[in-house]
Amino acid sequence: MMIIQIICSYLATIGFGIIVNIPHRALNSCGWVGVLGWVTYLVIKMANGGTMLANAVAALAIGLSSIFMARRLKMPMILFNIPSLVPLVPGGQAYKAVRNFAVGNDLAAISNLVQVAMIAGAIAMGFFVSELAARTYFRITVKH
Amino acid sequence: MTKNDLIIETILMAGKIMIENGADMARVDDTLTRIARNAGIDNPKIFETTTGILMSIPKQAAAQVEPIQKRTIDLEKVSLVNQNSRAFQDGQISLNEFRNNLVKLNISTPFFSFWLQLIAAVIVSVTLMIMYGGSWRDIIATAFAGGLGYSCYYLINNRLKIRFVSEFLASFLIGVIAVLFVRLQLGSRIGMITIGGVMPLVPGVPITNAVRDVFAGHFLSGMARAMEALLSACAIGMGIAFVFRFL
Numbered sequence: 001m002m003i004i005q006i007i008c009s010y011l012a013t014i015g016f017g018i019i020v021n022i023p024h025r026a027l028n029s030c031g032w033v034g035v036l037g038w039v040t041y042l043v044i045k046m047a048n049g050g051t052m053l054a055n056a057v058a059a060l061a062i063g064l065s066s067i068f069m070a071r072r073l074k075m076p077m078i079l080f081n082i083p084s085l086v087p088l089v090p091g092g093q094a095y096k097a098v099r100n101f102a103v104g105n106d107l108a109a110i111s112n113l114v115q116v117a118m119i120a121g122a123i124a125m126g127f128f129v130s131e132l133a134a135r136t137y138f139r140i141t142v143k144h
Numbered sequence: 145m146t147k148n149d150l151i152i153e154t155i156l157m158a159g160k161i162m163i164e165n166g167a168d169m170a171r172v173d174d175t176l177t178r179i180a181r182n183a184g185i186d187n188p189k190i191f192e193t194t195t196g197i198l199m200s201i202p203k204q205a206a207a208q209v210e211p212i213q214k215r216t217i218d219l220e221k222v223s224l225v226n227q228n229s230r231a232f233q234d235g236q237i238s239l240n241e242f243r244n245n246l247v248k249l250n251i252s253t254p255f256f257s258f259w260l261q262l263i264a265a266v267i268v269s270v271t272l273m274i275m276y277g278g279s280w281r282d283i284i285a286t287a288f289a290g291g292l293g294y295s296c297y298y299l300i301n302n303r304l305k306i307r308f309v310s311e312f313l314a315s316f317l318i319g320v321i322a323v324l325f326v327r328l329q330l331g332s333r334i335g336m337i338t339i340g341g342v343m344p345l346v347p348g349v350p351i352t353n354a355v356r357d358v359f360a361g362h363f364l365s366g367m368a369r370a371m372e373a374l375l376s377a378c379a380i381g382m383g384i385a386f387v388f389r390f391l
Contacts, residue, residue: 008271012343018256018264019294019344020166022219038275074230074294075223076171082219082352086268089346091339092276093167099335099383124355131359 002042009038016083026079030070034084037062041088050121051083051115055088059126062088067134077119081127147239148201148386151183154243155190158212158225159197161250164219168353169194170360176227182233194365217330217349224249258298265294265344273340282340285322285331289341293318311379315342321389338384347376371389 013034014027022030043050043059066080093115098107155176162172172192176199180188189207191198193213200207225246232242239263256264270292278286285353300310318341325331350373357366 005275008275012268012271015264016344016348017270018219019261019268020219020349021255023223026223035344054257065266074227076167076219076226078166078168078171078349078352078356079219079223082348086343086346086348087272087275089348090345090349091272091343092335093383094377095335095339095342097386098384099388102385120351127352128359131356132303 002039005042006035006039009035011139013083017072017079020082022079022083023075026069026073026075029073030080030083033062033065033069033080034087036065037084038087051116055119055122056126057130058088059085059123060130061126062128063127064133067130082129085123088123090116093119148204149300150239150243151180151185152199152201152208154183154239155179155188155199156197156208157246157250158229159190159192159199160210161246162211162222162225163194163212164215165221166349166353167222168214168356168360169362169365170356171222171226173362175226177231179202179232183239192365194368206216213225213328218253218255219349220255221249221253224253226370261298262291262295265311266291268344269340272343273336276336278336278340282331282333282337285325285337286324286340289318290322290336290344292321293341294344308375308379311376312346312383314345315380315383316386318342319384322389323387323391342380342384345376345380347373350376 002038011033017027017030028099037058040061041054044057045134049057052144062084066077066084069080070074072076085117093112097109097116098110149363158179159172159176163169163174169192174192176190176192176197177188179191185201185260187202189200189202197214198207199210228237228242228245228249231237232239237245243279266287269286273286274280274380296317297310297314299304300313302311319338322331322334322337322341325337326334331337350369354366354369357363357369
């Protein structure tokens with residue numbers, strides 16, 4: 001089961017990378033960043049950590065590893081974190097919200113929307129922490 | 145052309161290419177300032193938003209403005225500008241060569257062909273549908289929905305150049321295909337097929353850049369990008385809602 005998830009997340013990340021035209025050289029490493037993010041998400045979810053924590057920590061893992069890859073390959077960081085982020089997008093909740101709005105079930109739709117907003121916030125939080133960690137690290141190690 | 149004019153022209157062109165193709169503002173700011181420093185200007189004044197760049201050199205009369213009207217997504221160009229900036233910093237190319245390289249890469253950077261993108265869209269749809277817990281029975285339906293939806297999106301975006309309408313029509317088509325396949329007993333769950341099919345249209349670049357821009361202090365650009373992402377998401381949602389309402 002886990003192997004299927006890993007293969008799928010690798011392919012999905014590379015596929016989205018092709019859609020936004022990232023350089024060929026970055027495709028492979030980008031795929032692995034995506035796998036790392038999705039596995040982190042799954043593991044925390046399986047350990048009953050909750051959706052928000054899983055999204056935040058997965059975004060943190062993606063942020064840190066894409067900073068690492070960007071330094072190693074000397075390429076901009078967004079090449080790695082944009083495609084890797086795609087599996088975390090709250091598609092299911094957004095779909096439920098739209099569906100409930102369409103059939104006139106407004107209260108359920110709003111609760112779904114709140115979930116979408118909270119997941120988006122959790123992902124943003126993860127990225128923020130990773131950026132903060134990277135900046136602090138480089139400030140300490142690199143003398144200007 | 146004097147040296148200062150050449151510097152300003154190169155910097156504005158580099159900034160325009162980066163912003164047009166989806167770089168985040170912190171990266172643009174860093175690259176442009178770096179180019180200016182390496183060209184010998186100690187204290188360049190550069191102000192950039194998603195819709196334009198302003199630049200002046202201190203103690204010079206003239207400032208230059210570069211408006212940015214179109215915004216597409218091509219991260220390879222961003223990466224190439226970055227590479228050229230590094231080469232300029234290391235002294236491998238002169239300012240003139242740098243400018244010529246920018247002109248060249250803006251016209252002739254290869255994009256993945258449409259067929260490869262279509263295959264990529266199908267792969268994204270199918271794999272994400274499986275990852276979200278869909279059943280293997282729905283693979284063919286999802287592949288059709290994702291592929292046709294992305295083709296619709298691509299054609300409207302490239303031929304007619306209308307944003308948001310392309311997302312709306314594409315997601316409407318995806319919803320119709322999902323309903324059709326389930327009615328014909330070729331798929332089991334409309335929800336999973338639709339979610340998978342819509343995934344290639346997700347505005348990943350504006351979402352990520354909105355977050356990064358806001359945290360880097362570029363509030364104008366961050367809000368503009370967040371708005372863009374929100375409108376795309378609403379267009380996709382409207383398309384799906386139409387299907388539920390009328391089918």
